[in-house]
Amino acid sequence: MSEIKIENLKKTFGNFTALDVPELTFNEKSYLTILGPSGSGKTTLLRIIAGLETADTGTMIVEGKDILNSPPWKRSIGLVFQNYALYPHLSVYQNIATPLIQLKMNQGEIDRKISEISNIMGLDDKLSKLPRELSGGQQQRVALARAVIKRPNILLLDEPLSNLDAKVRVDLRDYLKRIQREFELTAIHVTHDQVEGMALGDSMVIIHKGKIEQTGNPEELYRHPKTRFVSGFVGEINIIDGKTATMLTGMNIDTDTGIRYEDIVPDLAGPFTGKVVENQFMGSRRMITFLYNDVRMRCFTERDHLSKLQGEIKFRVASEHLIIFKDLEEEEEN
Numbered sequence: 614m615s616e617i618k619i620e621n622l623k624k625t626f627g628n629f630t631a632l633d634v635p636e637l638t639f640n641e642k643s644y645l646t647i648l649g650p651s652g653s654g655k656t657t658l659l660r661i662i663a664g665l666e667t668a669d670t671g672t673m674i675v676e677g678k679d680i681l682n683s684p685p686w687k688r689s690i691g692l693v694f695q696n697y698a699l700y701p702h703l704s705v706y707q708n709i710a711t712p713l714i715q716l717k718m719n720q721g722e723i724d725r726k727i728s729e730i731s732n733i734m735g736l737d738d739k740l741s742k743l744p745r746e747l748s749g750g751q752q753q754r755v756a757l758a759r760a761v762i763k764r765p766n767i768l769l770l771d772e773p774l775s776n777l778d779a780k781v782r783v784d785l786r787d788y789l790k791r792i793q794r795e796f797e798l799t800a801i802h803v804t805h806d807q808v809e810g811m812a813l814g815d816s817m818v819i820i821h822k823g824k825i826e827q828t829g830n831p832e833e834l835y836r837h838p839k840t841r842f843v844s845g846f847v848g849e850i851n852i853i854d855g856k857t858a859t860m861l862t863g864m865n866i867d868t869d870t871g872i873r874y875e876d877i878v879p880d881l882a883g884p885f886t887g888k889v890v891e892n893q894f895m896g897s898r899r900m901i902t903f904l905y906n907d908v909r910m911r912c913f914t915e916r917d918h919l920s921k922l923q924g925e926i927k928f929r930v931a932s933e934h935l936i937i938f939k940d941l942e943e944e945e946e947n
């Protein structure tokens with residue numbers, strides 16, 4: 614599989630550096646998610662790739678060519694934004710057909726392409742409707758259909774699910790993945806939602822203050838974060854001091870240590886006892902906040918675990934999954 618390579622990409626606004634990416638490589642025809650907090654430079658990166666913004670320096674090599682060097686209309690890119698951006702006075706059919714009409718494609722071919730995409734996107738019975746007659750999730754499916762109807766090489770998605778409620782978001786995730794696979798696109802999807810980033814990404818980029826903190830597949834980033842920032846941004850984690858970590862693991866640890874919530878295992882026969890300070894019902898499980906020797910920690914339990922325990926939680930620790938930060942920092946220096 615060939616690779617897409619971004620090199621030496623920089624963007625400043627005045628003397629503020631919004632983006633500084635020495636290198637970023639990912640597979641063509643894969644799904645890349647870009648995660649970062651607000652203001653970290655995610656949208657700037659997408660806008661540069663789309664040609665809506667110019668970088669100060671940098672290249673992006675796709676199939677041997679630097680696309681940042683070519684004008685936006687030659688880049689073979691589809692775009693989907695947070696706010697759908699449909700033409701309000703045009704039907705769903707006309708909205709999706711617009712890019713093909715601009716190409717002066719004949720009517721039979723347009724009909725065939727729209728029939729194919731509306732079938733994949735579950736829009737067959739919506740083609741004659743106006744955008745305002747659709748739900749948010751349906752409108753975003755129309756926007757997605759319109760973005761891919763010309764079969765671009767690269768699909769750029771800027772927080773495409775942010776305006777949708779939780780259930781629709783999960784459904785739309787499936788559509789996104791399906792369209793990326795069936796149309797064999799390279800998808801680059803910006804989000805600040807870690808679950809979305811992990812669920813969709815073949816690989817993920819964590820960006821912070823304009824710089825890449827780490828790239829890798831979601832599991833690598835979750836299990837082996839290279840920085841504290843990544844450990845807390847991808848998944849939830851307890852960070853405890855070395856003395857507490859030593860007590861809980863029997864290992865000799867003299868530095869801050871991360872333990873994922875699920876690696877604190879509620880166990881009625883477990884060696885440790887915590888004092889429960891909060892107990893949140895989350896449907897299939899509960900999230901428990903407790904104090905162990907005055908150190909605040911969190912874990913998940915099954916519904917019935919606590920009913921036997923009056924304000925306490927018994928637990929053990931899955932030490933094999935510890936994330937020890939001193940080691941990480943040393944690795945970073947090397």
Ligand SMILES: Nc1ncnc2c1ncn2[C@@H]1O[C@H](COP(=O)(O)OP(=O)(O)OP(=O)(O)O)[C@@H](O)[C@H]1O
Nearest residue numbers: 626630631649650651652653654655656657658805
């Ligand atoms: N045209 C501009 N002029 C000046 N500063 C800008 C401009 N565009 C972006 N910035 C700044 O660059 C930084 C990165 O912005 P960007 O929109 O890329 O962040 P983001 O990660 O997409 O954030 P969000 O998740 O809030 O959309 C921000 O500090 C922003 O204020």
